[in-house]
Amino acid sequence: MLLPILLALTPVLTTDSAAPEAAPVKLLFSADAVYTAAGDFLEGGTIAVAGGKIAAVVPGGESGEGGLHVAAITPGFVELSPRIHAGDLSVEESNEVSPGERAVDSIDLFDKRWQRLLQSGVTTALVGPANEDCIGGLASVIKTGGEMRLDARLVKDESVLMGTFGTQASRGNHAVYGRPTDFFSRRPTTRMATEWVQRKALYDTLAAMGDESRQFAGWDALASVLEGKRPYMVQASATQDIRTAIYLKEEFGLPALIIDAAAEAWKEPDLVVRSGAAIVLPPFPSQGRTAIDNGFLAWNTGKQLVDLGVPVALSSHGAAGAADNLGMQAGYAMRGGMTLDEALLAVTLTPARLAGVADRVGSIEVGKDADLVLWSGTPFAATSRVIGVVLDGELVINE
Amino acid sequence: MKTMKQLNLAGAALLALALVAPASEVAEPTLAISAAHVLVDGGTVVDDALVLVGDGKILAVGLKEDLLGKLPEGVHVVEHDGWLSSGMIAANATFGLTYTDDSTGAFMDDLRLAPAFNGDSKKLTAARELGITSFGLVTGRANVIGGIGAVAKTDGQIVNDAANLSICLAPPALRGNRFPTSYGGALGALRARIASGEGALAAAAKSGKLPVQIAVNSRGEIARAIDFAGAAGLNTVLRGATRAGDFAADLKKAKMMVALQPIGLGATAQTTGSMLALAKAGVPFAFGLADTSSIASLHESAALAKRAGLARATAWNSVTTTAAKLLGTEATMGRVAAGFDADLVLWSGDPLSITSRPVAVYIDGELSEGDKN
Numbered sequence: 001m002l003l004p005i006l007l008a009l010t011p012v013l014t015t016d017s018a019a020p021e022a023a024p025v026k027l028l029f030s031a032d033a034v035y036t037a038a039g040d041f042l043e044g045g046t047i048a049v050a051g052g053k054i055a056a057v058v059p060g061g062e063s064g065e066g067g068l069h070v071a072a073i074t075p076g077f078v079e080l081s082p083r084i085h086a087g088d089l090s091v092e093e094s095n096e097v098s099p100g101e102r103a104v105d106s107i108d109l110f111d112k113r114w115q116r117l118l119q120s121g122v123t124t125a126l127v128g129p130a131n132e133d134c135i136g137g138l139a140s141v142i143k144t145g146g147e148m149r150l151d152a153r154l155v156k157d158e159s160v161l162m163g164t165f166g167t168q169a170s171r172g173n174h175a176v177y178g179r180p181t182d183f184f185s186r187r188p189t190t191r192m193a194t195e196w197v198q199r200k201a202l203y204d205t206l207a208a209m210g211d212e213s214r215q216f217a218g219w220d221a222l223a224s225v226l227e228g229k230r231p232y233m234v235q236a237s238a239t240q241d242i243r244t245a246i247y248l249k250e251e252f253g254l255p256a257l258i259i260d261a262a263a264e265a266w267k268e269p270d271l272v273v274r275s276g277a278a279i280v281l282p283p284f285p286s287q288g289r290t291a292i293d294n295g296f297l298a299w300n301t302g303k304q305l306v307d308l309g310v311p312v313a314l315s316s317h318g319a320a321g322a323a324d325n326l327g328m329q330a331g332y333a334m335r336g337g338m339t340l341d342e343a344l345l346a347v348t349l350t351p352a353r354l355a356g357v358a359d360r361v362g363s364i365e366v367g368k369d370a371d372l373v374l375w376s377g378t379p380f381a382a383t384s385r386v387i388g389v390v391l392d393g394e395l396v397i398n399e
Numbered sequence: 400m401k402t403m404k405q406l407n408l409a410g411a412a413l414l415a416l417a418l419v420a421p422a423s424e425v426a427e428p429t430l431a432i433s434a435a436h437v438l439v440d441g442g443t444v445v446d447d448a449l450v451l452v453g454d455g456k457i458l459a460v461g462l463k464e465d466l467l468g469k470l471p472e473g474v475h476v477v478e479h480d481g482w483l484s485s486g487m488i489a490a491n492a493t494f495g496l497t498y499t500d501d502s503t504g505a506f507m508d509d510l511r512l513a514p515a516f517n518g519d520s521k522k523l524t525a526a527r528e529l530g531i532t533s534f535g536l537v538t539g540r541a542n543v544i545g546g547i548g549a550v551a552k553t554d555g556q557i558v559n560d561a562a563n564l565s566i567c568l569a570p571p572a573l574r575g576n577r578f579p580t581s582y583g584g585a586l587g588a589l590r591a592r593i594a595s596g597e598g599a600l601a602a603a604a605k606s607g608k609l610p611v612q613i614a615v616n617s618r619g620e621i622a623r624a625i626d627f628a629g630a631a632g633l634n635t636v637l638r639g640a641t642r643a644g645d646f647a648a649d650l651k652k653a654k655m656m657v658a659l660q661p662i663g664l665g666a667t668a669q670t671t672g673s674m675l676a677l678a679k680a681g682v683p684f685a686f687g688l689a690d691t692s693s694i695a696s697l698h699e700s701a702a703l704a705k706r707a708g709l710a711r712a713t714a715w716n717s718v719t720t721t722a723a724k725l726l727g728t729e730a731t732m733g734r735v736a737a738g739f740d741a742d743l744v745l746w747s748g749d750p751l752s753i754t755s756r757p758v759a760v761y762i763d764g765e766l767s768e769g770d771k772n
Contacts, residue, residue, distance in 0.1 A: 108619025
């Protein structure tokens with residue numbers, strides 16, 4: 001079955017020798033079920049890979065002849081909230097408003113957590129700072145595997161601006177009694193002052209956009225979210241923080257808002273729909289409440305929002321264990337009512353779109369990066385596991 | 400080790416030149432030191448040789464039997480029945496600095512270290528006694544840009560008062576109660592300074608000549624420093640960078656050098672393996688003392704590097720000629736050859752043996768410490 005496919009592909013791929021994509025078919029991956037996340041489900045399908053890209057997706061290929069055959073294939077996962085960073089060295093603590101900070105400047109590709117994330121099926125991740133500043137800086141999209149070089153890993157640089165609502169941004173700050181003792185003698189020490197800092201930064205940016213003398217460090221990064229050139233992704237778990245983020249979006253006309261760790265979004269579904277904000281859910285907590293601001297995440301939150309047309313992405317916060325990795329989060333979302341296709345989108349194409357990288361990753365389509373997850377059985381089922389991961393056409397995880 | 404008789408001919412020729420050339424061009428010899436073995440550089444040994452010194456410089460190196468009878472009147476002759484080598488060079492050190500970092504800001508590229516240098520520091524005496532004759536004067540690691548360093552000799556003189564720039568892209572520079580506290584903040588500000596065209600870092604980036612020592616620890620920091628310095632076009636010396644061997648190919652391609660921390664008897668296979676990887680790839684590396692309190696560790700590093708499997712020549716060069724290359728002084732320091740500074744050490748045994756010690760140290764031809772013969 002595979003040989004004819006190979007022959008059929010070869011002329012297509014070699015006639016235009018000048019084209020850079022004219023690489024010979026390198027690998028074939030076939031499965032009993034191919035979930036493309038692009039609207040197709042192939043019961044028995046083969047994916048041909050050439051030059052790190054998907055060269056063809058065709059029905060058939062059950063025999064496994066000449067290629068690798070598994071039970072199921074999904075696209076590689078896209079994780080918007082991996083939270084793998086250098087801790088307080090990833091965030092500029094000298095200033096609560098550090099929009100110009102580049103999170104990838106603090107990346108450590110040798111951090112073993114990246115490899116574990118890759119093993120769990122995540123092939124693309126958004127790299128942001130620790131959520132310790134009101135406005136933490138610019139996040140970039142990278143591949144979780146491949147060469148140990150940032151330039152080789154980057155998918156989209158400075159794709160999202162990141163900020164924090166709730167109590168986490170004020171942690172460590174303290175009140176000023178008399179003389180300030182250090183740079184933590186500052187606002188905010190409460191979530192209401194966090195809101196104040198956010199609003200002031202946006203107003204300062206509006207001023208800077210019209211008056212050169214009012215420009216400040218990183219103002220242009222904030223201006224870019226006001227102008228809709230990149231999304232503003234903010235952490236807000238508790239209901240009041242989600243409301244605050246949405247009210248600021250509406251007040252300033254922010255075109256693209258992504259609310260990260262939005263555990264309690266289920267309490268304000270109409271507001272979320274009205275605002276057009278996208279939602280990234282935190283990992284389902286094992287003890288009832290999420291780690292951030294004790295958010296209560298209901299099992300059916302994702303399903304409820306998806307049904308309302310809200311773009312929903314799931315996240316693992318870097319958890320790569322068997323019980324809490326991103327694939328399991330998709331399974332948990334299914335327990336809450338999502339269909340497999342909805343859960344699949346929530347860990348692949350939807351986060352890819354939100355991060356502005358859907359042209360490269362997020363689904364199994366010809367021309368996209370050959371990032372695949374190979375499964376032992378039905379994806380996201382508790383009885384299935386990830387047995388292989390293909391990144392840019394290379395089988396990087398083989399278990 | 401190889402004994403090169405060919406070199407004797409060249410040495411004799413140079414000597415002849417020295418003796419006939421006008422006095423205005425070539426100094427009169429004032430000192431002649433003979434030794435059973437002269438370690439010219441890591442790869443070259445001349446047995447039964449004589450080193451002729453005048454006006455602080457080495458005038459010639461040749462066979463003792465050829466030269467001893469032809470010396471002019473008044474030349475002081477020292478005969479050493481052992482090894483003679485160049486003085487050792489530390490790629491970095493903070494000798495003579497009372498405070499190594501100014502705490503008023505993180506970007507101190509307008510500060511000069513030379514005016515703060517105390518040439519009478521006891522550490523200089525200790526270093527001299529241990530066979531170290533020159534070093535790169537650098538700052539500590541508490542600031543992102545520490546200041547403009549110097550090349551100094553252990554007799555207290557500053558050779559070049561604007562010879563390097565200290566940068567730190569490791570946690571010690573990011574722990575102050577001031578901007579920056581993050582890698583991103585530090586790199587963003589460094590790039591902005593280069594873009595502004597003002598300050599010593601921008602000048603170093605523009606010329607690509609001034610050695611910039613960038614202190615880093617982990618592999619993430621090494622990768623970050625290589626990316627930053629490569630993009631900026633700096634003449635880069637990674638300082639510390641124990642795992643630099645993992646980046647040997649990148650460093651070679653980018654023409655970067657490494658000032659390793661000294662290795663001790665307890666060095667792990669990872670540390671020595673990294674050093675061997677640098678050597679294999681041809682990345683110049685030397686040892687620095689700025690991040691250790693053990694001055695003796697420079698000599699120990701050369702001996703232990705050889706013990707770890709490094710070629711004898713590379714091991715010795717790492718504390719002499721390669722260190723000089725990192726400092727930009729390879730034309731005048733680190734070799735026992737005509738034209739080089741007469742910074743010489745007479746040893747009790749093989750310089751690359753841990754059991755050997757310096758018995759006399761000359762800086763610019765002046766006997767500094769030890770046996771006055």
